[in-house]
Amino acid sequence: MVVTAGLDVGGAHLKVALVEDARPVTVRQIACPLWQGLDKLDAALAEARPLLGNAQRFAVTMTGELSDLFPDRETGALTLTARISDALGSEARFWMGSRGFGTADKARRHHTDVGSTNFLATATAVGLHLREALLIDFGSTTADIVPIAGGAPRVRGLTDAERQATGELVYTGYTRTAVMGVANEAPFQGRVIGLAREYLATMADVRRILGADLSGVDQHATADGKGKSLDESATRLGRMLGRDARDGSAEDWRAAAAHICEVQLRSIHDGAARVLSAAPLASDAPVVAAGIGADDICEIARRLGREAIRFGALVGADDALVPWATGCAPAVAVALLLDQG
Known part of the structure; x- marks a missing residue:
């Protein structure tokens, strides 16, 4: 049985998910204060190695290129791609949003598609199960709000700057925000x-x-x-x-x-209302709650008059794993997408 590992390399955490037979079987979050240096990523990858050793394929997405460790996003994406490729080898495949997955070489050529497109992975995975939904992923640092219609993400922005202007990215986090x-x-x-x-x-x-x-x-x-x-x-x-x-x-x-x-x-509610005003969904389209703040997103779904479904439950995680599969949704999503691709 082939095991696929998904890695979400953020500026504060490394999230790792293992998928087997199209279902998440293990999920873990590891502290990775990337702003303190690349050695923190090396240490997080070393801590994850017992999990990664069970996988034959590796799917990678990242937001860590935004860290102030790097002078700009391009440098961050290129540096992280090289570092992760060295650690995981040639089997690593990098998520590039609408381009799908690619090798490290392809990721370097399309670095703007590599950085901070993990929300598209989660939304694409949701679209495999629901034709219409509003994904809200409330993590430690940000909230992503993504409409899904016709089984695919329907976003107005791809970059952080565009998404902050459309309400699709609300820069507030469940734990780390001051x-x-x-x-x-x-x-x-x-x-x-x-x-x-x-x-x-x-x-x-x-x-x-x-x-x-x-x-x-x-x-x-x-x-x-x-x-x-x-x-x-x-x-x-x-x-x-x-x-x-x-x-x-x-x-x-x-x-x-x-x-x-x-x-x-x-x-976050205001961001969701703004997104829905631009991409109206059917009244029975549910909110898919993701991130460590999923409980709060369920409350927002109630205010919006919509059913809430936790991402982990949607993608078939066992009951005991649902909270972590929900909290680390992008890592689970890229593993599922590569596994089923």
């Missing part, structure tokens, strides 16, 4: 407080305060480099309001966190 990038103010003890415009807290802190279990998905350092307990998250959020954690009750901090989370959800 709170100052989400909201300007928050309620606290009956008053509205302007938030500090400093990197003092992240949305991971907000979600911990709201009770989310981030074990396994929040793999990077906190804003102050300290721990990830509820109290430490409240301390960091408190700094955003010019306060210490002891200045408020647990409910005070939950109320502030809930407001900030709501502002973020509205931004």
Whole structure:
């Protein structure tokens, strides 16, 4: 039985999925702070090697070329293509969006199609199962919103710049986004407080305060480099309001966190409404929820009056694997597409 590995090489994580007989069988996310150097990618690939050793074919997609490690996207795409090809060998095939898969040489010739087109892979995989749908992939850093019609992605933009202008890319993340990038103010003890415009807290802190279990998905350092307990998250959020954690009750901090989370959800909801206004889908077309923030996308689907389907369930993952297959959707998608191609 041929096993295909899918790799999604991001600026913060390496995501690896194994597909066998057209079904995902293993999925893993590995921290890869690429902005700190290419050695972090080497280390992540080494950590993934026990999984990759079970595969005969390799499908690769990337967004890591956006890292500020590189002076521009072209350099990033070319560098990562070479590095990954050296690690995986000639069997590696690179996702190039509408061009499909190609060798490392072809990927270098079409580097603009290689970088940051993982959303097209996920949407293409969705299109194998649904004729019409709205894919929303809410990851640690961004939210991709992709309409699918006729079993294929129907996007107005391909580059980040184009997609940010159309609403198809909302640059806000489930865990890594700084709170100052989400909201300007928050309620606290009956008053509205302007938030500090400093990197003092992240949305991971907000979600911990709201009770989310981030074990396994929040793999990077906190804003102050300290721990990830509820109290430490409240301390960091408190700094955003010019306060210490002891200045408020647990409910005070939950109320502030809930407001900030709501502002973020509205931004994704607004992006979805904008996308739907340009590519109207049938009223019964579902929302496919992907990314580590899939629970929040299910809430957005409810607000849109649409059924929500988790990506992992859609592509046939076992129940126990659905959360990770959903959270690492592009890695699963490129593996499935190469496996079935």
